[in-house]
Amino acid sequence: MRKIASNKSSIRSARLLKKSEESLKEYKYHLTLKTLNQALAFAKEKEIIKKIESQRQLVLATSGLNSEINLKTGDSWDYTERKEWNNCFKWTSEIPKLLIGKNREIGAFSAAVELQYNEEFGRHLIALQPIPPGCVIGVELPFANVLHSSCKYTHCSQCLAKAHFLIPCQNCTQAMYCSESCRVAAWSEHHAVECQIAGQLQTAGLSPVDVLAVRVLSLSKPDEILRCQAGGKRNSRCAGFSSTGRFESDSLYAFMHIHCNPQGWTFEETLRQLVTALLILRVYGLDKHPQSIQLAVFVLRNLQSIPHNSHEIAERCNCNGGKLSDHGIALGVPRLEYPAEFLAQLQALGANDSMSPHARRLG
Numbered sequence: 001m002r003k004i005a006s007n008k009s010s011i012r013s014a015r016l017l018k019k020s021e022e023s024l025k026e027y028k029y030h031l032t033l034k035t036l037n038q039a040l041a042f043a044k045e046k047e048i049i050k051k052i053e054s055q056r057q058l059v060l061a062t063s064g065l066n067s068e069i070n071l072k073t074g075d076s077w078d079y080t081e082r083k084e085w086n087n088c089f090k091w092t093s094e095i096p097k098l099l100i101g102k103n104r105e106i107g108a109f110s111a112a113v114e115l116q117y118n119e120e121f122g123r124h125l126i127a128l129q130p131i132p133p134g135c136v137i138g139v140e141l142p143f144a145n146v147l148h149s150s151c152k153y154t155h156c157s158q159c160l161a162k163a164h165f166l167i168p169c170q171n172c173t174q175a176m177y178c179s180e181s182c183r184v185a186a187w188s189e190h191h192a193v194e195c196q197i198a199g200q201l202q203t204a205g206l207s208p209v210d211v212l213a214v215r216v217l218s219l220s221k222p223d224e225i226l227r228c229q230a231g232g233k234r235n236s237r238c239a240g241f242s243s244t245g246r247f248e249s250d251s252l253y254a255f256m257h258i259h260c261n262p263q264g265w266t267f268e269e270t271l272r273q274l275v276t277a278l279l280i281l282r283v284y285g286l287d288k289h290p291q292s293i294q295l296a297v298f299v300l301r302n303l304q305s306i307p308h309n310s311h312e313i314a315e316r317c318n319c320n321g322g323k324l325s326d327h328g329i330a331l332g333v334p335r336l337e338y339p340a341e342f343l344a345q346l347q348a349l350g351a352n353d354s355m356s357p358h359a360r361r362l363g
Contacts, residue, residue, distance in 0.1 A: 007173055007199045013042040017052060029063035030154075037153040037166045041173040060164060099135040106247045108140040115247075117237035140249045144215045148208060157191075158182035160313065172198035190218040193284075200283045210276055212310055213302040217284060220252050225298050226291055228253045256298075260305035273303040 016039035024032045033056060040052045103109040112135075113125045131137060147157050155162050156178035166176035167183055172195045177183040187195075194201070194214070201214060231253060240257030241247050247254055265273070277299040281287045286295050 007042075008044045008171075009042050010044050010048060013039045013044070013048055013052070016042065017048070017055070020055065024059060029059055032059050033164050034153050037168075037176060038173075040166070041153065041168040041176055043168075056165060095139055096136045098139060099131065099137055100129075105241070105245065108138055108247075108249050110135075110137040113137055115237065123237060123239075143249060143255050144212060144219055146208065146211045146215045149211075152176060156182050158186040169195060171195050174198040174202060190215060193218045197283050204279060204283065206276070209303065209306050209310065210280070212306050213276075213299060214280055216255070216302050216306075217280065217299060220298075222286065222289060222291070222295060224252055226294055228256050229294055229298065256301075258305050258309050260301055261308060262301075262304050265304060270304075273300055277303060 016035055020032045020035040020039060023035060036052055036056045036059070040049065040056075043049045043052060098110040099112045101111050103111050103113065103115075105115060109115075109125070112127060112129050112131055114128055115123065116126055117123045145160065147155055147160060152174060153166065153176060156166065157175040158177055159182050161178050163178035166178060167180065169175040169177075169183070169191065175186065175191055175195070175198070177186065201211070204210075206214065238245070240251075240254040242251060242253065262270070274296075277296050278287070280299050281289075281292060281296055286292060289295055
């Protein structure tokens with residue numbers, strides 16, 4: 001891994017702080033908070049950090065966006081003892097329960113269904129009992145998710161929650177979090193890798209699909225990728241199943257069996273994907289790896305399969321200062337935001353209906 005210098009900038013931070021003052025004069029509170037969060041991401045000196053934090057508290061207090069703000073001050077990087085200032089928007093408070101418990105083969109599915117395979121329909125599910133309307137037969141956490149670049153100063157990079165009071169990464173300017181726990185979790189899962197190359201990824205001009213492929217590589221160790229590639233193929237019904245006979249959504253081996261349609265891409269699109277795969281390997285410092293060809297195949301396949309298996313999270317919001325309901329949905333004149341992309345593993349089993357009301361975002 002090639003480590004690069006931090007791209008924190010006091011000059012950039014000061015310019016953004018001045019820009020936020022101009023938007024505040026026009027009562028553009030959401031834009032002001034976004035700009036202040038961005039200014040905090042670039043800030044280095046504690047004096048500037050405290051000034052930005054004080055300005056954020058003032059905006060929240062005067063705008064009515066958060067009526068329960070703790071105006072306590074303290075060390076700028078000590079977030080662990082502070083009250084929760086963020087106004088996070090949650091769609092549901094808990095994960096819905098599966099009908100009659102978990103499936104014995106597929107942990108994300110209900111025991112009310114069974115996986116079967118035949119030449120006519122391929123891999124498919126059948127019901128083992130009558131299923132009443134509204135019952136939940138599948139619940140899955142995404143294998144990987146990424147925040148859209150336009151939302152990195154308005155949403156948490158880890159849990160994807162919309163938040164007014166974001167905490168920056170201490171080393172780069174590309175990730176902010178709604179809480180210290182999210183910052184720690186992101187660092188242990190993937191950001192310790194991505195933080196070192198954040199500047200290079202930012203200037204590479206990657207699409208959301210490309211960034212999602214980057215996140216998959218961050219979550220996967222090269223040795224694990226090579227081991228899964230050498231794991232051999234199972235029969236059509238059990239493709240992606242572990243050696244214990246189960247399909248687990250958090251398994252890299254299962255992920256490597258999601259649908260891929262390389263024939264559906266034009267020559268120009270395939271060439272772009274290949275160049276992008278080689279660029280990603282170079283940024284990660286894996287271009288000199290003894291098995292770099294196999295790793296390039298892994299990244300290239302992800303670039304081709306992710307568009308068929310990724311989905312956007314849409315949320316309703318109101319950027320005109322409207323009141324919020326108990327569920328966090330903005331009242332007044334709402335609009336849609338698309339803060340994130342996530343990968344669904346159940347599509348490897350043919351369960352690809354992710355449209356509302358069949359699927360919904362979980363808090």
